[in-house]
Amino acid sequence: MTSLKDKIVFVTGASSGIGQACALAFAREGAKLLLCARRKDRLNKLADEIRDTYRTECHFFQLDVRNQKDVETALNTLPSPWKDIDILVNNAGLSRGLTKVHDGLLTDWEEMIDTNIKGLLYISRVVIPEMVERQSGHIVNIGSIAGHEVYPGGNVYCATKHAVDAITKGMQIDLVDTPLRVSTVDPGMVDTEFSLVRFHGDTERAGGVYKGLTPLSGDDIAEAVIFCVTRPPHVSINQLRIMPTAQAAATVAHRTE
Ligand code: NDP
Ligand code: 8X3
Numbered sequence: 001m002t003s004l005k006d007k008i009v010f011v012t013g014a015s016s017g018i019g020q021a022c023a024l025a026f027a028r029e030g031a032k033l034l035l036c037a038r039r040k041d042r043l044n045k046l047a048d049e050i051r052d053t054y055r056t057e058c059h060f061f062q063l064d065v066r067n068q069k070d071v072e073t074a075l076n077t078l079p080s081p082w083k084d085i086d087i088l089v090n091n092a093g094l095s096r097g098l099t100k101v102h103d104g105l106l107t108d109w110e111e112m113i114d115t116n117i118k119g120l121l122y123i124s125r126v127v128i129p130e131m132v133e134r135q136s137g138h139i140v141n142i143g144s145i146a147g148h149e150v151y152p153g154g155n156v157y158c159a160t161k162h163a164v165d166a167i168t169k170g171m172q173i174d175l176v177d178t179p180l181r182v183s184t185v186d187p188g189m190v191d192t193e194f195s196l197v198r199f200h201g202d203t204e205r206a207g208g209v210y211k212g213l214t215p216l217s218g219d220d221i222a223e224a225v226i227f228c229v230t231r232p233p234h235v236s237i238n239q240l241r242i243m244p245t246a247q248a249a250a251t252v253a254h255r256t257e
Helices: 017-028 040-054 069-077 108-133 155-174 194-198 203-209 216-228
Strands: 008-012 033-036 058-062 087-090 136-140 181-187 239-242 246-247
Touching: 008 017, 008 108, 017 033, 017 087, 017 203, 033 040, 040 058, 040 069, 069 108, 069 136, 087 108, 108 136, 108 155, 136 155, 136 216, 155 181, 181 216, 194 203
Parallel strands: 008 033, 008 087, 033 058, 087 136, 136 181, 181 239
Antiparallel strands: none
C-alpha cells in the first residue's frame, strides 16, 4: 500500500458530503489537505477539525470552479509548498432539477454543465501539467451511476456525468505514457446535501430520495477514493462503481417503507 503521509491532496467541493468526507479520510492518513468550495465558513470549520484532530496541515480557499479566471489565479498563486499537488479529487458538482427536457430550466442546465464538466476541466487544466512536469500524480474524478445510465428527468445531469466518464477515459489515454494515474469513482445514492441542492432546498422531497433504504455515506465513498490512490504504482483503478446494497440500478431500489 502506498503511504499518503505528507502527500498534498487537493479536494474540490470540500464544504459538504463526499468532498468533506474525503478531506477527513486523507487527513486521517496523514496527508496535507488543500481544499476549496464556495462556502468559506464551512471550509474554515473543516480546516480547524483537520488540524485539531489529525495534526496535519490544511490550506483552503474560496473558489467557484465555474469561473475559469478565478481557478487559474487561485491555483497559480498558491503558497509554494501547496503547488506540488500529488492527488487531485475532482469532486465539486451538483444536480439541479428532475424534470423533462421540455420543462427544463436553462439556468439549471447551465449550472450543472458549468460546474460538473467545465469546472472539472478548468481545475484539471491547471493541475495536470504540473503533475506531468513532475512525472507524478493521481487524479480521481467523482462520476456517478448517472454517467452510465439515464433515468427519467435526469437528462442534463446524466449528460454531465457521462461527460465526466468520457473525460476520465480521455485523461487515461492521454497520460498513458506517464506514471500518472486517473480513476473515477462512480456512486449510486449517497446521503449528502445532493438531493437538497437538486430540489432547490425542498427538504421533504430531498428526504424522500433515501426513504426506506440505507444509502451510501460520504465516508463509504471516501474509503473507495483512498483505496484507488493507495495501490502500488503499477496498478491503476480505472473505475469503481459503488451502489447501496438496496440499489441495483439508477431506477431500481428496494425500499422497506
Ligand atoms: P453535496 O451537495 O453535499 O456537496 C457538493 C460539493 O460541491 C459542495 O462542497 C459544494 O460546495 C461543491 N460545489 C458545488 N458547486 C460548486 C462550485 N461552483 N464551485 C466550487 N464548489 C462547488 O453533494 P455530494 O457530496 O453528494 O456531491 C459531490 C459529488 O458527488 C458531485 O460531483 C456529485 O455529482 C457526485 N455524486 C453524488 C451522489 C449522491 O447521491 N450524493 C452520487 C454520485 C455522484 P459549495 O456549495 O460550498 O461551493
Ligand atoms: C447522483 C446519483 O442516481 O441521483 O449522481 O444520479 S443519481
